[in-house]
Amino acid sequence: MSDLTSLTIAEARDKLRQKEFTSAELTDAYLSAIRGANEKLNAYVTVTEDKARAMAKASDERLAKGDGGALEGIPLGIKDLFATKDVHTQACSHILDRFTPPYESTVTQNLWNAGAVMLGKLNMDEFAMGSSNETSYYGPVTNPWRSKQSNENLVPGGSSGGSATAVSAFLCAGATATDTGGSIRQPAAFTGTVGIKPTYGRCSRWGIVAFASSLDQAGPIARDVRDAAIMLKEMASVDDKDTTSLDRPVPDYEAAVGQSVKGLKIGIPKEYRIEGMPGEIDELWQRGIHWLKDAGAQIVDITLPHTKYALPAYYIVAPAEASSNLARYDGVRYGLREQSDDVVDMYEGTRSKGFGAEVKRRIMIGTYVLSAGYYDAYYLKAQKVRTLIKRDFDLAFENGVDAILTPATPSSAFAIDDAEMAADPVKMYLNDIFTVTVNMAGLPGISVPAGLDAKGLPLGLQLIGRPFDEETLFRAAHTIEQAAGRFTPERWW
Template sequence: MSELTSLTIAEARAKLAAKEIKAVELTDAYIQAIEAANDVINAYVTVTPEKAREMAKASDARYAEGKAGALEGIPLGIKDLFATRDVHTQACSDILNRFKPKYESTVTQNLWDDGAVMLGKLNMDEFAMGSSNETSHYGPVVNPWKAKGSDEKLVPGGSSGGSAAAVAAHLCAGATATDTGGSIRQPAAFTGTVGIKPTYGRCSRWGTIAFASSLDQAGPIARDVRDAAILLKSMASVDAKDTTSVDLPVPDYEAALGQSLKGMKIGIPKEYRVDGMPGEIETLWSQGISWLKDAGAEIVDISLPHTKYALPAYYIVAPAEASSNLARYDGVRYGLRVDGKDIADMYEKTRAAGFGTEVKRRIMIGTYVLSAGYYDAYYLQAQKVRTLIKRDFELAFHAGVDAILTPATPSSAFAIGDKELAADPVKMYLNDIFTVTVNMAGLPGLSVPAGLDSKGLPLGLQLIGKPFEEETLFKTAHVIEQAAGKFTPAKWW
């Protein structure tokens, strides 16, 4: 990791503004880092060096003119779910083979408008369906962290595994990501990075390939809390092209860092103490509670009684929406086409060849729960449970709780190709046990690194907030970060 690539966004921004370094110089350092590491880490599916250098040159010109934007010259990685004009955008699926959109997603356009530089597109689980980044058409991403005394390759989490791994390995200064049931927070926890899923509607979904439209939300993965705050400020906006985006002012999230926690109430939900949870996770949670108490917050026990239904309800709602959203991939207008004897045969062959196993599984589940005989029994019931989950949070917040502290994941990163998880998809789905409630209720959730387990692997704590109160999460996470310190993997790649 070079000196330049080890700079946080805040540090790089300061050096660029002070003319100590040039944007082209910083971008070149990242391009070299990617060239040296990507064959091993597999974080990028497309690297765009020419485009990056061109954008960096334009940034240097704006610095010279005194017209620098909020992210001027900062090199970022973009999850392959965001449409980037004339650049590979495939959701890491073969069904979108060679697709290059003629438009830019609103989130990435916001970043370019603020002067950010695009290094390339990041690997992910196919159509964001997965918790390990093993369902990608381009193969699994390798976590930059390794267990003490072991050479075993570990997953970075999913679906935003490429984003988390690239940030942890210093292959970009920060990255865009998306979260449908934990796909920002779980990989952040597995890689010792910070990830925030903002409130549903805080970031536009326009130009972001849809998985489950009522759950998907874009957010950043960054090296620390300050960088995550800087990135979210640029990513968030109202958007006339996305009617679910909310017309509220975007606060200066960075300004919330360092504010006092005195008078705050932090809720601890008893339902998150699940059977079989490792002792190390319990210890970490207790440590987090102590840090917040020492910072002046009041700790209160709360109940979120419908939490136990969240995972099954999520795995009905999300596949149902996915089966509807993914119906458009048929081989007619763009992407992969496998010829057949007639149009129906072409549809079937194209979809059979183009979608991976996990995506097919979820399409089948979704189609089943939406079918005439089962809609009321499954989908309608799941939506009712969703309302109850949302109400649980509303009652806790109404009782005076400002934020909720929970573990982010039930374990640290596991091995790529874990036989037990590969044989039982439901066991893999359990990785989302602490995160799915947040998406079901449309709330903001943040994962912050809080310690290492006995194997020397990072573990994260999750903070859940009230709608559009991301500032509360940033200031609370900053306290945990100050107490826990930052975590960087030892370089082996």
């Protein structure tokens, strides 16, 4: 970590405008950090050095004229799920080998329009399916955090593990990520970073490789709450190419950071006190409650009775949508193609070799629950449960609750190749137990670092907000951040 790479986005933005250094110098500092760390952390699958330097040079020219954008000259990492024109975009899957799209995703185009610089594409779970970043075709990402007195490599969480590791290890100023069931918030919690999943429809999904279309949403992972607010302001927009994006004004989220939480009503759902929850998680939750209460917020107990059905319902809805979305990868138009004289054999061979084990598992689950005779019993019922989950939140907000505070994860980061997780996929799926409800209801949720466990690993708290009220989440998250302090890993890589 150099003096330049240690700066937050807000700090670097201000110093660039004051001409204390150039974007070219800042970009070179990050490229140097990536060269020194990526072999051990495996956060980047592609580093776009030439493109980064060209974008930084253009930013410096705009800054010299005094007409730079909101992110002018700021180097960012981009999750491999976002289409980037003429640059590697494979969703970290073998089936999309050598695919370089001739177009740009709306979210990344918004960032480039704001002056941001692209450092490269970040590792992730294949097709965003995973909670540990171990399903990537390019191998697992390593968390920059380690337990006290241990050299064991830990997972960074998933699916946005490359984004979280790159931000935590100072390999980019901020990163794009996506969240289908917790894929921004869980890795943020595991790496001591801030991650926000905005309301469904706040950011365009156009140009983002689809996992589950009714659940997927883009958002940022950043070093602190202010940086997350700055990034989300530029990522969010309505988009004619995505009919699920909503035409609503995008607030100045940064202006909300630092505002008082006095008078806010914070709900504490009893259903999130799950059986067997570690004492450290409950203690962290209680600290968060006290911090908000001391800052003037009103704490109220609430009930979200259908929470216990969220995880099973999610693992019906998400795989069902995935099986439909991934049907397009057949070896005909782009990516991997296993040669055969028979078209059916070509389809089967391509999909068999192109998809990893976890993606195949979810495709098969999704195809099963959508099949004749099972659609009503599984998929239709899961959608009805989803409606009830959303209604629980609606009632809480109708009763005056402004935000809901919960843990972000049931534990801190675990080891890469953890035997128990590998033997039981359901145990891995339980990492999403506190996060999937937010996606099922289409609500905004933010994970903010709140402390360290006994092993010295970061833990996060989650705040859930009303639809399109990300501003309140930034206010409350900043209060927690100020009370908890910031956390950075000790360098070993």
